[in-house]
Amino acid sequence: MDSLEEKIEVLQKISQELEPSFKERESLNEQVRAFANHFLENIETYPAYVEEDAVIEKLTFNSGKKTLKELLTNFNSEVVLKGIKPASGKHLGYVPGGGIYTAALGDFLASVTNEYAGMYYASPGAVTMENELLNWMKKIFNFPKEAVGNLTSGGSIANLIALTAARDKYQIKNDKIQKSVIYLSPQAHHCIHKALRIIGLEDIKVRLLELDEFSKINTAKLAKIIQEDLKNGLNPFMVIASAGTTDTGAIDPLSTIGEITKNFNLWYHIDAAYGGFFILTESKKKLFKGIELADSLVIDPHKGLFLPYGIGAVLIKDKKAVFHSHHYTADYMQDANTVAAQINPADVSPELTKHYRGLRMWLPLQIHGIEP
Amino acid sequence: MDSLEEKIEVLQKISQELEPSFKERESLNEQVRAFANHFLENIETYPAYVEEDAVIEKLTFNSGKKTLKELLTNFNSEVVLKGIKPASGKHLGYVPGGGIYTAALGDFLASVTNEYAGMYYASPGAVTMENELLNWMKKIFNFPKEAVGNLTSGGSIANLIALTAARDKYQIKNDKIQKSVIYLSPQAHHCIHKALRIIGLEDIKVRLLELDEFSKINTAKLAKIIQEDLKNGLNPFMVIASAGTTDTGAIDPLSTIGEITKNFNLWYHIDAAYGGFFILTESKKKLFKGIELADSLVIDPHKGLFLPYGIGAVLIKDKKAVFHSHHYTADYMQDANTVAAQINPADVSPELTKHYRGLRMWLPLQIHGIEP
Structure with missing residues (x-):
């Protein structure tokens, strides 16, 4: 029998x-770079959509080893050349899909260095970077600096975090669920309905509001229906508006809805995943008046900032409401250390470990700047 | 005034x-590659942990532009040189943290091509690839091919998906919540408790089970306490076991717990995020006997496969239970098309868009193979 030392030596080599x-x-x-360069130099010639099934055998794997060359060939034929090409200029549907080269470099670096961006003590720099990106978003949407936020994988988790905070603030749980009411447009994104089911509000009353001729929420009717619900012993607790609906691009009357929610003491959530970053343009800035009244706001850097799929954001004013479900409360000591310095992303998200997605946003924003 | 054509020309240049x-x-x-090479060649000399705050000013940004050189300098001093270095060989705490170069290349490629891996029709290849990775995991854990699964951002979201399915299958909602009971070890990972709060089960009864001398769940007592709860009119509905707890590495008696859950008709969830992939080793394989009895199983490729942070996995046998909250049911037509071919990741996850994280797992597994 080999000695332990000899065994370790063999394993080390393997x-x-x-x-x-x-x-x-x-x-x-070199091979990957050549692939990427070929892709980027020919993307203009690719069709925007190829409806063809992938050949499973080319993508499956057994225990054996393959060469990168062979893998890239299969990746090209089965993944790249089939389906939608969101990075292509021909892809006109919805918002453009990525193609920011410096974001890809950010993802490469994040994976090589493998920073753990969930808790401040593990990577003060990575967490600070993500919080600085959130601070920037607070600034452009006129949210207070004390608001908390999170870089999520996309708009769906961002909405889920916001709705969880609203639920917890108003203690909508157990037998209170079926009497409680949420108000939103029929044009609200379906991930809102999905999030409600996930967070246990499947049986809450959802009022789909009437829209005006521009597909915006009719606010006169909104106030009326809330009053009726109150009279009938129900428990109105949240209004959800959209700043840019996916189907029509409509921005609901944000200021008026803000007033109504204040009057009735309701949580005000705005889903600006689709349209939010148009606030950066001179000509459209004014359309977002009132967005600062929201209690929670969702915006999607992978849409308006053209970043690769996998980065959304949420901002929420009431830290306590967010922490109720997401902060691991038994962890007193460690957190006491860090709360003063920076918010831990893990306390504002269902995620504990996660892709260090801040870098793919930080690098392009810094290199290209915000202004032209 | 300039004409529209002239304006577009100016904007195009910008x-x-x-x-x-x-x-x-x-x-x-070239700059990023040099940075990565320098990092990888010197990682052995970095301390495993540097407790030092990041300098916020070096990571914040204003609207101006910076050079990549300047940004990499700040990234190095504030992010890379502070906190934990999980990729370092000196980092002995918990499982090793990444450092698989081919995974980083996968992330780079995923961001350049920006495939949308949430729905089959958008990228049949990307979705097939992710499903093939899940099929491989089903195989190694003896799960049926009909089980559904998802590549998540980590163990926390994976656990959340599994617990949501359990909740929905047993319809634990509204006034049923406070009478229902979940059984788990005090050693269960805290993300389980966090997930319960997020999915609306804050007030469910949680029984922390007695452990034996090896920190494993005492199964004789488990059966007894379930019977007592039933006698007292409560509603036992789920047992959560761990295959490798974070603190002690203990693997609960998986087979015996499996029998008990079948006898009492309870959902059986196993969190194998930490220990699951040891099933690939000859010497430890036998410890996982019974894992195939689980209704839902969580495993973490970013742990046992050394991939960069941001990739977990969940497998669930009851597709209907998963779809109840996650599948967007109004979308009949489009889905009918695709269900036959492949499961859409968006139907098994709270995420709609997400990082195309399959590639960072597929590339290394294929290049290095499963067997030494």
């Missing part, structure tokens, strides 16, 4: 493969 | 910056 040498890395990198 | 030329890309790429 595991070495997972740490390629400089030369091996350069060779892998 | 926006060109977002699409760097081949030469510009190569220059950016």
Whole structure:
């Protein structure tokens, strides 16, 4: 029998493969870079959509090893050349889909360094970077600096976090659920309805509001229906508006809805995933008047900032409401240390570990700047 | 006033910056590659942990533009050189944290091509790839091929998806919540408790079970307490076991707990985020006997497969239970088309858009193989 030392030596050699040498890395990198360059130089010629099933056999794997060359060939034929090409200029549906090269470099660096961006103590720099990005968004939407926020994987989780905070603030749970009422437009994104089911509000009353001729919420009717619900012993608790609906682009009357929610003491949620970043343009800025009245706001950098899929954002004014479900309360000591310095992303999200997605946003924003 | 054509021409020139030329890309790429190489060649010399706050001013940004060189300098001093270095060999706490170079190349490619991996029709290849990875995991854990699964951002969202399915299958909602009971070890990961709050089960009864001398659930007592709860008119509905707890590495008696859950008709959830992939080793395989009895199972490729943070997985046998909250049911027509071919990730997850995280797992698994 080999000694333990000898065994370790053998295993070390085998595991070495997972740490390629400089030369091996350069060779892998060169192939991937050539692939990316070929893709970017030819993207204009790709059709925006190819309706064709992927060949499963080319994407499955068994225990054996394959060369990168072979894998890239299959990736190209089955993944890249089929379905939608969101990075292509021909893709006119919805918002454009990515293509920011510096974001891809950010993702590469994030994976190489593998920072843990969930808790401040583990990576003060990564967490500070993500919080600074959130601070910037607070500034452009006129949210107070004390608001908390999170970089999510997209608009759906961002909406889920906001709705959870609203639910917790108003303690909508158990037998109170069926009497409680949420008001929103029939044009609200379906992820709102999905989030409600996920967070246990499947049986809440959802009032689909009447729209005006521009597909915006009719606010006169909104106040009336809330009053009626109150009279009937129901429990109105939240109005959800959209700043840019997916189907029509309509921005609901944000200021008026803000007044109504204040009058009736309701949570005011605005889903601006689709349209929010148009606030950065001179000509459309004024359409967002009143967005600062929201208790919670969702915006999607992977839409309005053209970043690759996988980065949304939520801003919420009431930190206590957010922490109720997301903060791990038994962890007193460790958190006491860090709360003063920076908010932990893990306390504002269902995620504990997560992709360090701040870098893919920070790098392009810094390199290209906000203004032209 | 300029004509519209002239205005567009001016804007086109400005926006060109977002699409760097081949030469510009190569220059950016070269700097990032040099940074990554320097990091990987020196990681052995970095301390495993540096307790030092990040300098906010170096990470914040205003509207101006900065050079990549300047940004990488700040990234290095504030992010890379502070906090935990999980990719370092000196980082002995918990499981090792990443450092698989081919995963980083996968993330780079995913961001450049920006495939939308949420729905089959948008990227049949990306979705097929993710489903094939899930099929592989079904195979190694002896789950049926009909089980559904999802590549999540980590163990927390994976657990949340599983618990949501359990809740929906047993219709634990409204006034039924406070009478219902979940059984788990005091060693269960805190993300389970967090997930319960998020999905609206804050007031459910949670029984922390007695452990034996090896920190495993005492199964004799488990059966007894379930019977007592039933006698007292309560509603036992789920047992949560761990296959590798974070603190002690204990694997609960999976087979025996499986029998008990079948006898009492309870949902059986196993959190194997921490220990699951040890099933791939000859010597530890037998410890996982019974894991195939679970109704839902969580495993974390960013732990046992050393992938970068941001990739977990969940497998669930009852597709209907999962779809209840996550599938967007009004979308009949489009889904009818695709259900036959492949499950849409968006129907098994709170996420709609998300990072195309399959590629960072597929590329390394294929290149390095499963067996040494």
